[in-house]
Amino acid sequence: AQKITQTQPGMFVQEKEAVTLDCTYDTSDPSYGLFWYKQPSSGEMIFLIYQGSYDQQNATEGRYSLNFQKARKSANLVISASQLGDSAMYFCAMREPRDSNYQLIWGAGTKLIIKP
Amino acid sequence: KAGVTQTPRYLIKTRGQQVTLSCSPISGHRSVSWYQQTPGQGLQFLFEYFSETQRNKGNFPGRFSGRQFSNSRSEMNVSTLELGDSALYLCASSLAKGPLEQYFGPGTRLTVT
Numbered sequence: 671a672q673k674i675t676q677t678q679p680g681m682f683v684q685e686k687e688a689v690t691l692d693c694t695y696d697t698s699d700p701s702y703g704l705f706w707y708k709q710p711s712s713g714e715m716i717f718l719i720y721q722g723s724y725d726q727q728n729a730t731e732g733r734y735s736l737n738f739q740k741a742r743k744s745a746n747l748v749i750s751a752s753q754l755g756d757s758a759m760y761f762c763a764m765r766e767p768r769d770s771n772y773q774l775i776w777g778a779g780t781k782l783i784i785k786p
Numbered sequence: 787k788a789g790v791t792q793t794p795r796y797l798i799k800t801r802g803q804q805v806t807l808s809c810s811p812i813s814g815h816r817s818v819s820w821y822q823q824t825p826g827q828g829l830q831f832l833f834e835y836f837s838e839t840q841r842n843k844g845n846f847p848g849r850f851s852g853r854q855f856s857n858s859r860s861e862m863n864v865s866t867l868e869l870g871d872s873a874l875y876l877c878a879s880s881l882a883k884g885p886l887e888q889y890f891g892p893g894t895r896l897t898v899t
Binding site: 707712713714715716717720761763773774775776777778779 | 819829834842876889
């Protein structure tokens with residue numbers, strides 16, 4: 671069964687608009703972590719934001735925020751005021767302590783294209 | 787501080803050959819993880835090394851192996867290459883064990899013909 675699901679293979683968004691990238695996850699472990707990474711066409715994976723399952727507040731990092739809805743097992747990434755440089759692949763990933771010593775499980779990714 | 791470096795950036799090999807990829811972590815980082823990224827399978831964890839010891843391994847055949855040196859630099863080796871091994875191989879380093887605050891390198895793109 672898919673543990674990390676990103677339902678949007680691709681998205682087009684107008685520059686300066688906010689964008690929400692969806693991520694749902696599946697785990698029975700109460701302790702887990704959720705990550706979002708950005709991968710530009712150059713290939714390098716860039717860490718954006720992290721949310722721990724016990725964190726009370728939704729994580730925020732500059733223009734990035736994570737809309738964490740634990741009951742729905744959802745961890746959507748919100749990018750405010752999108753910029754042309756935000757065009758990239760975005761990956762959601764989960765870390766479970768039970769799953770082989772904390773290795774990351776990755777979603778399939780969403781290709782985001784920002785239109786000028 | 788220099789980031790994670792991977793060499794070579796691009797590589798073309800033929801089936802049956804073997805290949806060695808190198809990863810130099812950020813100075814002071816002791817953990818190095820390797821990932822394979824393909825269009826069909828997405829990102830998959832290969833293995834993690836910490837202080838020269840493999841502490842975690844993904845579900846890959848024994849043809850995939852790795853090691854870490856005392857300076858934390860890591861190499862991964864793929865023997866008897868298959869067409870399906872064509873992929874972007876990403877290396878990530880972190881201070882501690884596990885995937886928190888991993889910093890990725892630019893990757894090595896391997897093409898097997």
